[in-house]
Amino acid sequence: MAKELERAGIPTVHVTNLVSVSENTGAKRIMSGRAIPHVFGDPSLDADEERRLRRRLVEQALDMLREQDNAP
Amino acid sequence: MKRIVHYVNQFFAGLGGEESAGLPPGVLEGAVGPGRLLQTLLGEGAGIVATVYCGDDHFSENEEEATARLLDLVKEAEPDLLFAGPAFGSGRYGLACAGLCRAAGGWPGTPAVGAELSIPVLTAMSPSNPGADLIRRDIPVVATGESSGDMRAVLERSAVLIAKMLSAEAAAPGNEEGLDISSTAGIARGVAPGGEEGLLPRGGRWNTRVSRRAAERAVDLLLAKLAGGPMETEIPLPPFQEIDPAPGIRDLGHAKVALVTTGGLVPRGNPDGIKSYLSTHFGAYHLESREQLAADDFESVHGGFFTAAVNEDPNRLIPLDVLRDAVREGSLGGLHEYFYSTTGNGTPVETAADMARDIAASLEEDSVDGVILTSA
Amino acid sequence: MDFELAHYPVRSLSWGAHTEYREGELVVNRDALRAELVTEPLIDDVELSIVVPGDRARVLHVVDIVEPRWKAPENGNPFPGSLGPLAQCGIGRTHALDGVAVVTSGSLPRSEEAIIDMCGPGSELSRFGQMPGLVVLPRAREGADPGEFGLALMRAGLRAAVFLAQTTQGVEPARTEAFSLDLGRNASPDLPRVGYLSFAYSHGIGRQKLFYGKSTRDIVPSVVHPNELLDGALVNDGYTKPTKNATHDILNHPMIRELHRRHDQDLAFAGMVLANHCATYDDKAETAWHAARLLRHVVEADAVVITKDGGGQADVDLMLACRACEEAGLRTVLVAKEESGGDGPALVDVAPQADAMVSVGNCPEKVCLDESMEVVIGGDAFLGAIQGEPAGTVEIPVQNIIGAIDPIGGSTLTARPG
Numbered sequence: 001m002a003k004e005l006e007r008a009g010i011p012t013v014h015v016t017n018l019v020s021v022s023e024n025t026g027a028k029r030i031m032s033g034r035a036i037p038h039v040f041g042d043p044s045l046d047a048d049e050e051r052r053l054r055r056r057l058v059e060q061a062l063d064m065l066r067e068q069d070n071a072p
Numbered sequence: 073m074k075r076i077v078h079y080v081n082q083f084f085a086g087l088g089g090e091e092s093a094g095l096p097p098g099v100l101e102g103a104v105g106p107g108r109l110l111q112t113l114l115g116e117g118a119g120i121v122a123t124v125y126c127g128d129d130h131f132s133e134n135e136e137e138a139t140a141r142l143l144d145l146v147k148e149a150e151p152d153l154l155f156a157g158p159a160f161g162s163g164r165y166g167l168a169c170a171g172l173c174r175a176a177g178g179w180p181g182t183p184a185v186g187a188e189l190s191i192p193v194l195t196a197m198s199p200s201n202p203g204a205d206l207i208r209r210d211i212p213v214v215a216t217g218e219s220s221g222d223m224r225a226v227l228e229r230s231a232v233l234i235a236k237m238l239s240a241e242a243a244a245p246g247n248e249e250g251l252d253i254s255s256t257a258g259i260a261r262g263v264a265p266g267g268e269e270g271l272l273p274r275g276g277r278w279n280t281r282v283s284r285r286a287a288e289r290a291v292d293l294l295l296a297k298l299a300g301g302p303m304e305t306e307i308p309l310p311p312f313q314e315i316d317p318a319p320g321i322r323d324l325g326h327a328k329v330a331l332v333t334t335g336g337l338v339p340r341g342n343p344d345g346i347k348s349y350l351s352t353h354f355g356a357y358h359l360e361s362r363e364q365l366a367a368d369d370f371e372s373v374h375g376g377f378f379t380a381a382v383n384e385d386p387n388r389l390i391p392l393d394v395l396r397d398a399v400r401e402g403s404l405g406g407l408h409e410y411f412y413s414t415t416g417n418g419t420p421v422e423t424a425a426d427m428a429r430d431i432a433a434s435l436e437e438d439s440v441d442g443v444i445l446t447s448a
Numbered sequence: 449m450d451f452e453l454a455h456y457p458v459r460s461l462s463w464g465a466h467t468e469y470r471e472g473e474l475v476v477n478r479d480a481l482r483a484e485l486v487t488e489p490l491i492d493d494v495e496l497s498i499v500v501p502g503d504r505a506r507v508l509h510v511v512d513i514v515e516p517r518w519k520a521p522e523n524g525n526p527f528p529g530s531l532g533p534l535a536q537c538g539i540g541r542t543h544a545l546d547g548v549a550v551v552t553s554g555s556l557p558r559s560e561e562a563i564i565d566m567c568g569p570g571s572e573l574s575r576f577g578q579m580p581g582l583v584v585l586p587r588a589r590e591g592a593d594p595g596e597f598g599l600a601l602m603r604a605g606l607r608a609a610v611f612l613a614q615t616t617q618g619v620e621p622a623r624t625e626a627f628s629l630d631l632g633r634n635a636s637p638d639l640p641r642v643g644y645l646s647f648a649y650s651h652g653i654g655r656q657k658l659f660y661g662k663s664t665r666d667i668v669p670s671v672v673h674p675n676e677l678l679d680g681a682l683v684n685d686g687y688t689k690p691t692k693n694a695t696h697d698i699l700n701h702p703m704i705r706e707l708h709r710r711h712d713q714d715l716a717f718a719g720m721v722l723a724n725h726c727a728t729y730d731d732k733a734e735t736a737w738h739a740a741r742l743l744r745h746v747v748e749a750d751a752v753v754i755t756k757d758g759g760g761q762a763d764v765d766l767m768l769a770c771r772a773c774e775e776a777g778l779r780t781v782l783v784a785k786e787e788s789g790g791d792g793p794a795l796v797d798v799a800p801q802a803d804a805m806v807s808v809g810n811c812p813e814k815v816c817l818d819e820s821m822e823v824v825i826g827g828d829a830f831l832g833a834i835q836g837e838p839a840g841t842v843e844i845p846v847q848n849i850i851g852a853i854d855p856i857g858g859s860t861l862t863a864r865p866g
Contacts, residue, residue: 004428012443038381041388065442067320278866287706287857
């Protein structure tokens with residue numbers, strides 16, 4: 001799915017915990033999420049900490065969409 | 073003698089061409105048209121006791137009603153097997169054969185769920201007939217050409233298969249190469265698709281017994297791979313197609329980003345019926361003025377991971393809350409007003425690619441600059 | 449390591465006054481066996497039945513299947529750690545009753561259905577439908593913790609297996625089979641050194657295999673001697689898995705036996721690594737790396753067969769291990785069960801390096817079992833989504849017929865495009 005969106009000309013960051021699975025499908029911008037069942041969060045943190053973590057992860061994802069992208 | 077009912081359209085019933093395509097369902101005694109040749113090929117063990125027919129237009133315009141009526145006519149003849157067609161490349165005729173067969177039965181040994189009669193059924197049409205795609209998974213279809221030129225050859229193959237399907241003395245299952253296990257239980261053991269009998273492949277992958285155990289095959293394959301000679305994997309690699317990455321976003325402060333997930337997040341109640349497994353479609357859900365995705369409003373219907381954490385806080389899958397913050401603070405230009413969701417487990421790569429192309433089309437319409445795609 | 453199996457073929461199984469094995473006839477005193485099994489504190493009572501091929505009988509809720517084994521006390525015990533005290537497996541002589549199964553059955557939380565049919569198409573698909581079985585159906589003591597009862601049920605199966613096989617004490621075996629394996633490099637210098645990487649289901653009670661009685665959940669990849677698995681070191685506690693390998697399968701491990709058989713013929717069996725399916729991706733990646741490290745530098749293999757023990761997430765382990773091994777210079781073959789529910793892919797994940805795979809069958813494909821049964825043991829309804837009368841015709845995913853799909857390569861089933 002990430003590959004097709006990227007092929008259509010829309011930079012797409014795939015946030016997943018199964019990085020190798022995404023690599024094997026040919027995705028170009030892959031970011032490792034926090035955990036398989038909650039890529040953008042962590043139930044073990046308190047609400048404020050979790051939101052700060054999520055913000056950091058989102059900034060990281062947005063950064064991978066930028067022009068000086070991390071794509072190979 | 074085994075009893076066979078044959079289904080044909082108005083033309084092969086001898087009741088006229090296009091001008092008669094509106095004919096409602098009816099029944100004729102014994103074999104008619106191509107059924108006469110089929111009867112000769114079948115010999116004495118099986119007899120065509122009735123020929124049911126329907127006009128092609130009538131069927132396509134009144135499918136439900138026509139199917140029910142035809143099914144009644146089939147039942148009245150108390151058949152052991154239903155044969156429909158051959159429809160060759162004719163789309164309307166093929167769809168009628170498909171619809172009636174599905175209502176009447178399925179693959180021998182795996183009675184079609186929901187079939188009303190559950191008798192063995194067989195039809196014949198070309199691989200490109202729209203009816204073939206509809207039923208090849210569930211019903212045996214003899215492959216034909218596009219026109220009735222090969223009628224005789226098709227009926228010869230059909231007669232062989234019908235005899236097999238009706239035979240109580242079918243081959244006993246064992247370890248012979250290529251035995252189809254779904255038929256070990258069946259009325260017609262040994263009737264397998266894609267083989268020399270000329271049935272259309274069902275699509276997908278199916279269980280088969282071979283002569284050697286997997287352990288032995290694995291070691292042989294490994295030694296062949298080490299030797300560098302020819303080797304045959306049993307699960308072919310999917311095509312790995314490299315693509316060029318799209319150009320990145322220059323200025324995030326003026327960029328619009330969309331959210332897509334394969335984690336199955338949907339409004340509670342799953343209004344679009346997104347399947348938890350083998351999903352074939354996606355939902356588009358308006359973000360409205362939401363500041364975040366509330367657990368009261370959204371849930372994940374994904375069947376392949378522990379969804380508890382996401383159901384407790386859907387922002388853990390689609391981080392709307394912090395993206396709203398980013399937009400407010402100016403580090404991100406904006407968000408596309410919909411998020412898109414499906415489930416990713418078991419979905420064929422091609423189906424996923426189709427969904428992605430559909431999503432890409434609506435994103436381009438709204439000049440979206442980038443996507444955050446999340447998966448479990 | 450020199451290991452010897454003394455074989456005692458069983459041609460008939462019946463109840464009788466004395467428990468004894470004589471010239472292929474196994475006779476069991478039902479009361480004595482029951483008395484032996486209720487020594488397990490969480491087991492209140494046990495229902496015992498015998499099923500033989502051709503019976504119109506179906507066993508439901510199968511938890512495990514065990515081959516009867518016995519070992520002279522001075523050599524240790526047949527299931528060290530899992531039933532008896534720790535002792536080395538895979539050396540000395542062990543007695544095996546061939547062609548008979550101890551089948552445990554029970555309703556345990558989160559169980560996936562597993563059935564044995566003694567006649568009809570279900571029996572044709574599994575070797576367990578083709579050998580006599582002694583079915584052990586224990587009842588839990590009131591208030592017993594379900595997980596702990598599951599372990600007690602597992603031990604009851606092992607205990608019954610030992611009880612049956614000790615009848616061979618002092619009896620001359622029909623034949624003996626030697627498993628001598630010197631894993632040193634000098635054995636056969638011209639032959640390719642083939643290793644085996646075996647993943648084990650490993651997610652806690654009822655979802656795991658036990659290695660010398662210890663849960664495999666938290667193990668790191670370990671070099672083990674293949675003979676240890678043939679001699680009771682690895683035991684199944686995996687009733688929550690749809691496609692199970694029973695302890696009976698492991699004791700007769702088809703992949704290890706195949707590599708043994710061909711050792712010094714067309715390959716040198718270099719040894720094996722036992723690894724687990726971890727719960728997180730990072731742990732999976734680490735496990736793959738360690739497995740490749742051991743196979744390359746400790747086992748010193750040139751090539752490796754890899755089997756998995758689960759679906760979905762297990763595919764990720766399989767592919768990570770494939771990639772890690774190939775990158776370490778080891779050629780790989782992967783053995784995989786498929787989960788293609790429709791036109792979908794056979795596996796959740798496929799690495800570009802996975803160019804040599806063997807399929808042990810497509811798990812969700814349904815089989816119609818159209819033989820009606822006179823006896824149903826173990827329950828009065830199928831577990832899970834399987835619809836139908838337990839004594840009647842049922843359409844059932846092939847994976848729920850235990851033994852039909854064998855993740856470690858013992859069956860002749862495969863999947864093909866069709």
